[in-house]
Amino acid sequence: MYWRALSEDTPGPVWAGLFAEYWPHYRRWWLSEGEAARPTYLQSRAALRTHMPEMLPLWEELCELAGGGDQAARFLSFYGPPAYLAGCSQAIWTGREPVMVRNYDYNPNAFDSLVLRTKWQGRRVMGTSDGLCGLVDGVNDRGLAISLTFGGRRVVGTGFGVPLILRYVLQTCGTAEEAGEVLARVPTHMSYNVTVLDAKRNYLTAMLGPDRPAVITHAAVATNHQENAEWVSHARFTATVERERYLLQRLTLHRDTEERFIGAFLKPPLYSTAFDVGFGTLYTAIYRPRKKQMELRWPGAVWPLSLTHFEEGARQVRLPGAA
Numbered sequence: 001m002y003w004r005a006l007s008e009d010t011p012g013p014v015w016a017g018l019f020a021e022y023w024p025h026y027r028r029w030w031l032s033e034g035e036a037a038r039p040t041y042l043q044s045r046a047a048l049r050t051h052m053p054e055m056l057p058l059w060e061e062l063c064e065l066a067g068g069g070d071q072a073a074r075f076l077s078f079y080g081p082p083a084y085l086a087g088c089s090q091a092i093w094t095g096r097e098p099v100m101v102r103n104y105d106y107n108p109n110a111f112d113s114l115v116l117r118t119k120w121q122g123r124r125v126m127g128t129s130d131g132l133c134g135l136v137d138g139v140n141d142r143g144l145a146i147s148l149t150f151g152g153r154r155v156v157g158t159g160f161g162v163p164l165i166l167r168y169v170l171q172t173c174g175t176a177e178e179a180g181e182v183l184a185r186v187p188t189h190m191s192y193n194v195t196v197l198d199a200k201r202n203y204l205t206a207m208l209g210p211d212r213p214a215v216i217t218h219a220a221v222a223t224n225h226q227e228n229a230e231w232v233s234h235a236r237f238t239a240t241v242e243r244e245r246y247l248l249q250r251l252t253l254h255r256d257t258e259e260r261f262i263g264a265f266l267k268p269p270l271y272s273t274a275f276d277v278g279f280g281t282l283y284t285a286i287y288r289p290r291k292k293q294m295e296l297r298w299p300g301a302v303w304p305l306s307l308t309h310f311e312e313g314a315r316q317v318r319l320p321g322a323a
Contacts, residue, residue, distance in 0.1 A: 006312055011065055030082065039074065057121070080158065099262075100147060103270055108275065123140055134167050136148055137285050139289055144173055151190070183216070188208045190210060266299055
C-alpha cells in the first residue's frame with residue numbers, strides 16, 4: 001500500500017489535484033445506487049447550513065476547486081452517502097501521557113491512504129483522510145484527538161457520512177466536552193462509535209445512530225457494536241465482543257506500558273488479515289493530543305508525524321495477508 005502525507009494550509013492546487021485524482025473512483029461509489037438515491041444539491045446545502053453552518057464557506061470553496069459540478073458538490077457535503085461499513089478497534093491508554101490507539105480495518109482498494117495536514121479556516125488539523133475533506137481519525141491544534149469505529153447496526157437514515165462529522169468536530173471544538181455536544185446534535189446516516197480525547201485527559205465515546213439519540217459514555221474502548229451486539233452475524237464475523245473484552249482486560253488487568261499496549265494492536269485478536277472480505281487492518285494510528293502528534297504503524301514500520309513540524313512524505317508499506 002502506498003501512503004502519502006501532504007500539507008496545504010488553505011484549499012488550493014494540492015487539494016484540487018487530489019480531488020481530480022480520486023474523484024473518478026468516488027463518483028462510481030457515490031452513484032452505485034443511482035443518482036436519484038442521493039440528496040439534491042439544495043438538500044445537501046440546506047443540511048450543512050442547518051447542522052454545520054461553520055462548514056458552509058469551506059464546502060463552497062472546495063466545490064469551486066472541484067470544478068463546481070453538481071455531483072461533486074453533493075458528494076463533498078457527505079449528506080446521505082451510500083452505506084458503508086468498517087471494522088476497527090480503538091482505546092485510550094490511561095497511563096501518564098494520554099494516548100489514543102486505533103486499528104482501521106477496511107478494504108485497501110476503497111481507501112485514500114493519505115494523511116492530510118490543513119489549516120482550513122485558521123484551524124490546524126492533521127489526520128487520516130476519507131473522501132478528501134472527511135477524516136476517520138485526527139488531531140487539531142487545540143490538542144483534541146478523535147477516531148471512529150463502525151457501530152455494528154444495519155440501520156441507514158437521514159444524516160451525514162461520519163468522516164465529515166469528525167472533520168467538523170476538529171474544525172470547531174477544542175475539548176472532549178465540546179466535541180460531545182456536537183456529536184450529540186449532528187445527524188449521522190449510519191451507526192458509529194466516536195471516541196475523543198483532549199489535552200487535559202478528558203475523554204468520551206459517543207454512540208451515534210440515525211434512528212435514536214446519541215449515547216455519550218465514558219468508555220475508553222470501542223469496537224464494532226454499541227450497548228448490545230444487534231447485528232449478530234456481523235458481530236460474530238468481526239469478533240467485536242471478543243476484541244472489546246481483550247482491550248478492557250489489557251487496560252484493567254495487565255497494566256501494560258504504553259509501548260506494550262500499542263504493540264497489542266499489531267497482533268491478533270486486534271490485528272486482522274481478513275482482506276479477502278474487506279476487513280483487514282490497514283494501519284494502526286497512535287495519537288498523543290498534548291504533543292499534537294500522530295504515528296502510523298504497520299508490522300515492521302513506523303511513521304511519526306507532527307502537526308506543528310509536519311514533514312510531507314510517502315511510504316510503501318506491506319500489509320500481511322493483503323493481495
